[in-house]
Amino acid sequence: MRSIIIDWLVDVHLKFDLSPETLYLTVNIINRFLSLKPLPRRELQLLGVSALLVASKYEEIWPPQVNDLVYVTGYTYDEKQILVMEKTILGNLEWYLTVPTQYVFLARFIKSAGPDRVMENMVHFLAELGLMDYDALNFSPSLLAASAVFTARCFLNETPAWTDTLKFHTGYSGHHPMECSEVLVITHSRVGEEGKATSCVQQVFRT
Structure with a gap:
């Protein structure tokens, strides 16, 4: 369920034309919150969209309006529920949002690998796939990058x-990087399996 929510959030963050930094911070917020306070499945989408709101307010000049976030959930939740969850997230995380996400390391590491647009796209594709994989939580953001x-x-x-x-x-x-690389390879192989070929991440990098 977590991977489905994060894949959905990739699509939502693109619809609102949000930065990659916002996406990676959103996932970081979700992961940290769930490590402190597990939620029932029915509340995971609420957590996801509220985490996106928190991350957008931190990273974006013009974050999405709450009523727009209500719309993208198909009116499953109302504005009050999203704002209450936003407050719950910030309280549980003690307002600690300045964290080193995987994206912070990606730009430097890609530059060190040399100028190659194909490779750069592949790196970002794999990194975003890694956001959805639960096993990737065992590794630090820098090692994932x-x-x-x-x-x-x-x-x-x-x-x-x-x-060198x-x-x-x-x-x-x-x-x-090899052990973590195995996780990314397995995740990559799953994307093409039946029922998973519509991954938003995969669609983004096909275009």
Whole structure:
């Protein structure tokens, strides 16, 4: 259910033309909140859209209006419910929103890998797929970002897959990204399975 909500949030953040920083912070907020206060399945979409509101207010100049967020949920929740959940999120997280998300590391690591638009798109594709995978929560944001670069280079047959420059700028030697890379590869393979081919993340990077 978590992966379905996050995939839906990818679509919502694109509809509102929000920044990647907002998406990654939204997922970070969801993960931290659920680690403190598990919710029943019926409230996960409410958590997701409220986390998007919190992240948008932090990252965006013009965050979405609450009534617009009510609309994208199909009127499953009203404005009051979203605002109450927003307050609950901020209270549980003690208003701590300045956190190093995976996106913070991606730009630097991609630059260190060299200018290559195909590889850059592949890295972002893998990183966003990783947002949906529960197993990815076992890894730090910096390692997830490094592993997305490593995995993309492997997919594109770049040699060596892990250069000295990448070792220096990421702080990880070649074996560090491998375990996390396995998670990304498995997630990538699942996307093409029957019933999962409509992933919003996949559709974004097809265009």
